[in-house]
Amino acid sequence: MQAVWCSWRHGGRAALLAGSALAAVSAMPAAAQTSTDLPIRRPGMVAPVLPEDLPKIAPIRPPPPGPDDLGQNGFYIEADNLIRDDKNNIWIARGEVEARYQGHVIRGDEVIYRVGPGTVTVNGHGQLINPNGTVLMADHLTLDDKLRAGFARGFSTIEPHNIRFAADVAIRRSTEVNELDRAVFTPCNVCASDGRSVTPTWSIQASKVIEDHTKHIVYYRNAVIQVKGIPVLYAPVFWHPDPEAKRVSGLLMPEAEISKDRGFSYQQSYYWAISPSQELYITPQINTKVNPLLDMEYRERFYSGQIDIRGGYTYEQDFNSNGHRFGDLTSRSYILADGSFNLNNYWSWGFTADRASDRYIFQKYDVQNVYEYQSQYTALSQQLLSQIHATRQDVNSYLSISTLSFQGLSSSDINGTYPLVAPLVEAHYEPRGAILGGRLQMTASGVLLNQSLQLNPTSVSPTDLTEPGIDSRRATGEINWLRTFILGNGMRLDPFLDVREDFYDVNDRAAPGGFKTYGRNVSNLGLDFSWPFMRQSGGATVVLEPLAQLLIAPQADNNPNIPNEDSQAFNFDETNLFSINRFAGYDLVDGGERLNLAGRATVDWGDGENAQLMIGKVLRAHPLAPVVQPLAGRTSIYPVNTGLNATSSDWVVAANTTPFPGVSFFGRGLLNNNANIESQEYGVDLAYDNARGYLRYDSDNTQPGGRISNIEAAGDFFVTEHWGFSLVGVRDLEVQEWRLQDLGLIYRNECIRVEVVYQQQGTINGALGKSDAVYLRLTLATLGGQRNNDDDFR
Secondary structure (H helix, E strand, C coil), X not given: CCCCCCCCCCCCHHHHHHHCCCCCCCCCCCCCCCCCCCCCCXXXXXXXXXXXXXXXXXXXXCCCCCCCCCCCCCEEXXXXXXXXXXXXXXXXXXXXXXXXXXXXXXXXXXXXXXXXXXXXXXXXXXEEECCCCCEEEEEEEEEECCCCCEEEEEEEEEEHHHEEEEEEEEEECCCCEEEEEEEEEECCCCECCCCCECCCCEEEEEEEEEEECCCCEEEEEEEEEEECCEEEEEEEEEEEXXXXXXXXXXXXXXXXXXXXXXEEEEECCEEEEEECCEEEEEEEEEECCCCCEEEEEEEEECCCEEEEEEXXXXXXXXXXXXXXXXXXXXXXXXXXXXXXXECCCCEEEXXXXXXXXXXXXXXXXXXXXXXXXXXXXXXXXXEEEEEEEEEEECCCEEEEEEEEEEEECCCCCCHHHCCEEEEEEEEEECCCCCECCEEEEEEEEEEEEECCEEECCCCCCHHHCEEXXXXXXXXXXXXEEECCEECCCCCEEEEEEEEEEEEEEEEECCCCCCEEEEEEEEEEEEEEEECCEEEEECCEEEEEEEEEEEEECCCCCCCCCCCXXXXXXXXXXXXXXXXXXXXXXXXXXXXXXXXXXXXXXXXXXXXXXXXXXXXXXXXXXXXXCCCCCCECCECCCCXXXXXXXXXXXXXXXXXXXXXECCEEEEEEEEECCCCCEEEEEEEEEEECCCEEEEEEEEEECCCCCCCEEEEEEEEEEECCCCEEEEEEEEEECCCCEEEEEEEEEEEECCCEEEEEEEEEECCCECCECCEEEEEEEEEECCCECCCCCCCCCC
């Protein structure tokens, strides 16, 4: 077959002016062709083929023809010579021929139209450009008068998404089926910037190719997959989804990994497009050291919502990070399911059902994307959460009713100490219109907790770590009123009143007396103050803003007999400096007269370039009273090294800046009154085409367990157009150990991405100690990538 060129010849108006003929006649009808929507990533089936001397690939696609104003039946043709043979009923156009009809363009050295049989023959440098921009080229091209069927020699085509086919012979049997002999397929570039032909990165060559757009499949016979022109895989029969199809069943790209615990691991996903609204992933993982794992995921979309159910199963002993097996041979499985549905314009409901029979199964089998919750409530890392919730929401009210159940996965977790939450009720109402000139909000909340076990604070041996748990009920009612005044000099005053009542019923089955009832009032009368000063300076907008919040409230009533379930985690920073109650939940409260102060400076240079600095602290009239009994592992309400329990807190400092697009910095910290740093966090984010990543450093001395110091970095960086590297690193600076190390080598171009990654896990969890692994990530344009790979060429 004659090689196809890497640029197309465009016969133009100059040929017409030099002596072409122009005719507007009644011509053959053309079949309408429409382009499909942009497809999502689809599976590619690996079963590849081996001929030789295959054709070159077609050139880049010219732009689609523009409007020709010819009307429905108008026909335009220009050429150096035009012959009308009425005797033989033939039209012949020679020399730089270009014909247009209903958005189609035909070009060639010679075009012959036989009126009787209704055929169009193009000889020499033939091109057919369809209205959707698809380009067909051939040395010889014969089409019927409807452009639905035809025959070509020396054929090539450029389809949407940079897909190229070339063949010695092409037969178009209908608008849905094309048959190619001695053909090649590739989505890769085959032309250099200077017009030279280049070998594609990868291609599929075959003795015969059939494009079946009805079944959305491309079939190959005697297929061979070539990488840079070198055959790497042969199969007598091979097929993959039609690149124009949105969803087609088939195999995804496989994933290979070598690790100490599982040996060589091969993971192959099969994608089943059950219906337009249903799909199923079936992913067996084959390992050389341990038994296989079967992973499945089912997804369905309804008119009112969606469900996603994922599960895995294996039958195996326990094993450690070196692949040493021990213990009983038993079933091990997990399920991760979630769903959400709209019942009507106001009511919706949803659920998650997450459980694992082996708490280490996700680490052992490298199961990805475990803790990505999309539901109403989320759990911490290394926790699974099952829930069911119903919600009603309109313009001025909100109601939520939920049930929650937790499972801890770390080696230190005792699951009996996690309470069953059944139910949790939250309601919010905001009347329309102003109340006393301001906004009124009413909130109600209630929860019932059932805890089978609690940690024994007097434990001296592993046999008495726990004791009977605590059952508790809480009911809370809260009213909040806020009004805003903006004075003529720009000063803003926001007086507010917040009144809250809590009622607790507590049954501590390990304590004498058992069932007890507690009540408390948590009320705050306050005023928010801000006075921004703005100035234009050197092309920048500068805003200086003093901030203050005055609160008058009774002393905090934190009864040590009330279990702390929803306020255990706490960090003091700029996000909660002006919060009435800095705790996330209801069980712990702040109180007393206090003054929150801060100053904020902002500079905005436009185009997303800005900087901000904020400094503040909390002043109290009286220190917070110590807790008589240990509460959540501490004897004070707030962590000791924040200063929040005293009359003067630590200084809160926070800054961030985006000096130019693509780069941003941030920092925050706590400085005590002796200028010692109690906590600090710094970071930088990069977002460029060839460099994306982040760097973080944090050190925290405010938590009960002692100082925590870590440095973390991750990113992809390309040193050339095609070659780059990836890295992920987490280092514990207190013990001077790496918790995680990833280093990868990346190659990418317009049609492929290959990443080889070395990973070292340094976290010890149960029998799983440090581990090493090497794995391969591969994504091919039009054939898709691995199931958990985010790279997509579409």
